[in-house]
Amino acid sequence: MKAAVWTDIGKVEVREVEKPKIQPGWVILKITAAGLCATDIHHIFGKISLTKPPHILGHEMAGVIEEIGEGVEGWQIGDRCTVDTMIGCKTCKYCKEGNSEFCSNGGEIGYAPYNGAYSEYVAVPAPNLHKLPDNVSDEEAAIIESCVCPAGSMLAHPVKPGEIVLVQGAGPAGLAYIQLAKIQGAKKVILSCRKSYRSELAMTLGADVHIDPTKEDVYQRVLEETDGYGVDVSIDAAGFGETVKTAVKCACAGARVILYGIPADDDKVDFPVTEIIIKQLSIFGACSSPKSWEPMLKWTSEGKFNLKAMVSAEYKLDDIMQAIDDIENRRNNIVKAVISFK
Numbered sequence: 047m048k049a050a051v052w053t054d055i056g057k058v059e060v061r062e063v064e065k066p067k068i069q070p071g072w073v074i075l076k077i078t079a080a081g082l083c084a085t086d087i088h089h090i091f092g093k094i095s096l097t098k099p100p101h102i103l104g105h106e107m108a109g110v111i112e113e114i115g116e117g118v119e120g121w122q123i124g125d126r127c128t129v130d131t132m133i134g135c136k137t138c139k140y141c142k143e144g145n146s147e148f149c150s151n152g153g154e155i156g157y158a159p160y161n162g163a164y165s166e167y168v169a170v171p172a173p174n175l176h177k178l179p180d181n182v183s184d185e186e187a188a189i190i191e192s193c194v195c196p197a198g199s200m201l202a203h204p205v206k207p208g209e210i211v212l213v214q215g216a217g218p219a220g221l222a223y224i225q226l227a228k229i230q231g232a233k234k235v236i237l238s239c240r241k242s243y244r245s246e247l248a249m250t251l252g253a254d255v256h257i258d259p260t261k262e263d264v265y266q267r268v269l270e271e272t273d274g275y276g277v278d279v280s281i282d283a284a285g286f287g288e289t290v291k292t293a294v295k296c297a298c299a300g301a302r303v304i305l306y307g308i309p310a311d312d313d314k315v316d317f318p319v320t321e322i323i324i325k326q327l328s329i330f331g332a333c334s335s336p337k338s339w340e341p342m343l344k345w346t347s348e349g350k351f352n353l354k355a356m357v358s359a360e361y362k363l364d365d366i367m368q369a370i371d372d373i374e375n376r377r378n379n380i381v382k383a384v385i386s387f388k
Contacts, residue, residue, distance in 0.1 A: 049165030050366045050385075052099045055092040058164075060364050063102070066161065066169035073121060074113035075129070075170050079188035080163040081106030082361075082383040084217075086156070087370055097157040104162030104385075105131040105155055108178065108187035118172040126178040128187040128343075129170050130194075130336055131155035131162075147334040164366060166387060176339045179347035185360065186353035189382045190342055193222035193353065196283070197342050198335020199304050200226040203328075205279050207231030212268060212277040212296050213253070215284030216244035218356060218382055219306055221251055223281050225351050228252040232279075236271055238264050238292070239284070243379040251352055259292075268296040276301065283307050287315040294318045299325045306332040359383040 047065045050058050068074055086103040088094045097103075111125045131154050134146030141149050155170065156162030178187050196219050205211055211227040213220050216239040227235050237253040239245050245256050257267045268277060276298035282289045285307020293303050295318070303322075309315055322329060345351035358381045361369040369383050 047166040048363060049102050049161075050104075050363055052090055052101050052103050054099055056090065057099075058090060058367055058370065060366065063165070065167050068113045068115045069169070070116040071118060071173075072115045072169050072171050073111050073118060073175065075107070075109035075127065075168050076112040077107055077109045077163050077166060077168060077387050078126075078184040079108045079387065080104045080385040081189040081192060082366075082369055082373060082385060083192065084373070086162075087373060090370065091374070101158050102161040102165050103156050104164035104168075105157070106188055106191040107131075107163035107168065108184040109163075109168070111175075112167065115172070121172060121175065125175075126184070126187075127170075127175045128178060128190055128339075129155065129163075129168075130174045130176065130339055131160075131191070132334055132336060133160065133171060133174065144336065146336055164363065164385065166363075176343060179343060182343065182346050183354070184388070185357045185384050185386070186346060188384050189218070189353060189357060190339075190346065192218045192382065193351070193356075194338050194342050195219070195334050196222040196306060196332065197226055197338035199306065199330060199332030200230065201335070201338055201341065203279075203302050203304060203330050205230040205232045208233045209278035210234045210236065210272055211279045211281065212236045212238065212293070213281045213283055214238045214264075214289045214293060215282070215307060216242070216248045217283065220244075220281075220283035221248055221356060221381070222351075223283055223304075223306075224248055224252045227279070229345060229350050234271065236268060236277065238289075244381060247355060247381065251355065264292055265295050272298065275299075278302070279304065281306065285309050287313045290315050291318055294321055294325075294327065294329075297325065297327055300327070301325070302328045302330065304330050304332050356382045357384055360386045362386060 134141040135151035
């Protein structure tokens, strides 16, 4: 089969590799579309090192079942699926509680030793499959993983109808948070990010107010928009030391603060502990969640969540380095790019 193999820092080669072999409890998925994740690009250029080359990356995918292993029930060859790529050991405390994302004995498809979706075929545990509704396209399904993570935190700490929400950052996660806040009944969603094609898209996806932090004082504008109180839910989807502080500062007393963006190792975070205590804030970290796949597919199928608007570029596997270069250099107004295998 053909695959894009990460061979060294900054290098990806499209080559012929061995097709994965079927095993009990697993299926072989013929990939139809794979989302290009910024995390994978950071790996390719050596900015993070959760896995090492040579390896086939890719943890956002849609595909069709090609082979079914022994003991797999409820699935048929030809079923269209997306995949929760977190693989748990099934025996630890976290797996037994349904929180396989915390399993220290497991792994993730796209990270060694599990090859990922930048290839024509990928092996997947059958319990990790999620069937696609007929009206959800392969391209939408290929990027749903990037929105599942924000959805998990919003399901665990939901917005109450009538509340005001601040979202910092208009990347895929920020755009997801905006839509999720509206689905849950937010009265007003305030977006803080630099003015760009992403901020313009965010306004069409449900943001009510846009603040450009390079031109306005975010805190003062938030006070104006909330009658001087601050927001009920403050979300940092940007991931900078300064945005963490702003998230806490803009929260009203008793508010919830969701931290999703991860600051770089050299970005000092001056965590405002005193303010958190005095305002009695609840602080939540947000990451992967196996419980949010089905709600996300349902909302997308019902037209409540717009994944289609976030797919802004498609490439063929042979052009994956061009796609990576375009994303790295912010060309073509890309929000999410997809590798199409059709």
